[in-house]
Amino acid sequence: MSQSETIRGTVTATNDAGLKIDSHGGWLNYTTQRPLPRAAKGDQVVLTVSPDQEGIPKWINAIEIASTQPAPQSNGHTNGGGLAERDGLMARCSALKSATTLATSGGDQGAPRSIDVLAVATLYSSWLLGTVTDDQVQKLANRSNGQHTPPAESIPF
DSSP: OOSOEEEEEEEEEEOSSEEEETTSSSOEEEOSSSOOOOOOTTOEEEEEEEEOTTSOEEEEEEEEEEEOOOOOOOSSOOOSSOOOHHHHHHHHHHHHHHHHHHHHTOTTSOOOOHHHHHHHHHHHHHHHHTSSOHHHHHHHHHHTTTOSSOOGGGSOO
16 A cells, blocks of 8 residues: 555544544554544444555545444433543543542541542542432432441442
8 A cells, every 4th residue: 555545434442542443453543633522442443554564554544434333321310411532531530539538628627538538539529420319429428327427347349
């Protein structure tokens, strides 16, 4: 292959540098010459790729996302239609910061245990990602007996 060619397929894996599709064996890297849209796992794509020095398809010069993978369904809480992996990480970081702030605002209750802070952060991020419902969060809040940070043992996961 000496010139660009078109490859069609379903995205099987992604990272910041590129993607893999089912109709091609190896990784294909996004060109650094221009910004390109990023596909997600499960998307149907049409790629224009150019070869590396050995003539193997390597560089994605253009990408058309023909169809996207439907967003996963949550169990009662809507998070806007599913979060990408990066958004999930951002939700976890935000949840950890919020849990730490909550735990350290307890006044003279003593220093919170790390496991309790992580348990609350897990609960927050689960709520943000839509894997627990508002009702489940309320039940846990009712079990916390007025504490700022519910004990890790009371979180049901």
